[in-house]
Amino acid sequence: MHTEPTAQATATTHPAPTDPACDALDGGPATELCAPRRGRPRSEAAEQAIFAAVEELMEAGRSLSDLSVERIAAAAGVGKATIYRRWPNKEALLVDVVARLEAPAPVRTSTDGSVRDELIAMVEYMRQRGLAKRSRWMLKSALSQMNSWPELREAYQEQVVRPRRAMARAIVRRGVEEGVLRSDLDIELLCEIVIGPILLRTVLWDEAPLEDPGLPEQMVDAVLNGVAAPPPDGRSR
Template sequence: MSETTTRDPAARAPGRPRSERAEKAIIEAVLDLLAEESGVAAVSIEAVAARAGVGKTTIYRRWPNKEALIVGALAAAKRPLHDPEHGSLRADLVELARQIGAERGDRHARCFWNVVGGAEKHPRLYARYRNDVIEPRREVLRRVLRRGLERGELRPGVDPEVAIALLVGALAHKTPRDRLPEGFPEAVVDTVLGGIGTEAALGTNAER
């Protein structure tokens, strides 16, 4: 019997789980280092390899440089925003605000603050992070606002980017260590809608 016919295909199966474990260990190592006080400066290929227990070549096979490695780890950790589609602008925005608020105390929030804090020193890294990680999340907010506009719940001419800045800025104005008060996401949404919403949106608020 030939070597090809006697080789068991299942014998190659363990390779994939090992690869997945290595990738997870690398991502965890990047996030651990990035969450430290020195932030981006703490992350190097050597430091990540040592903490993850892998060789540098294992990292380079997946990410060509430090910038790609950091953005890849942040993209893996940052949960995509779920588009609620409740049929009500307020209900959708409240759910999104709760999703964003719930992330404040986690490790990724500290990583985000450290990346933002290092934006001036690492402009390309920050620009790529915004494009690859933040923009897809902002697009969910844009879709919710567009639906609200189509239903007549937003005043005509409202700039979605301004509305997003108001919502996200209010939820991110404190450090990750500061817990948001109970009901804060709802209060933010209601305050913003009080300025940009129509009677249709405000009527929905009164009925909740």
């Protein structure tokens, strides 16, 4: 029988498998995903062993669909009950694992910084995520496998992608309220205008350059300042 590893780590309440983007949510269905799960205190050592087991199984060539709770528990040296105390099902566990492989999302702890700085941080996060997907084959493999596993893809969208999109909307909405961004355009359209260029490079164009750390600032400033050339006579349009 497998036993749960002992650890001296301080027991903590494990948050739902989202990211700090939840700080930006202002209510709605996604807010529930950001609330701490109720239940028994966690063993950090057991949790790390479970994460490591999933990654090792993936490195050994196992597909996500092959990773049963029984197989993960055996590889981690814990009982199945240890896993189910932390995650309601396999999909929730795998979403957590994939999110750990990605670059950490920016934290919105306050609105003290400028809208420009927050937009740059968001684009920089997406640049780092794109670099991680290129350099970590496990992440790229996991994300591609989600397309053939509807339940896992939906769980990932609900618990990771949508809260991050909510954060982008919150930043853009703040920009409109402060007069930094135009108020006559739909919020979703503004988000697409700001985030679209980096999404193009990280999702559609696998070989597009991402190495330049100044790229997020350049992209954001191009949006904020406009890309139209001044008229030849120097007068405003």
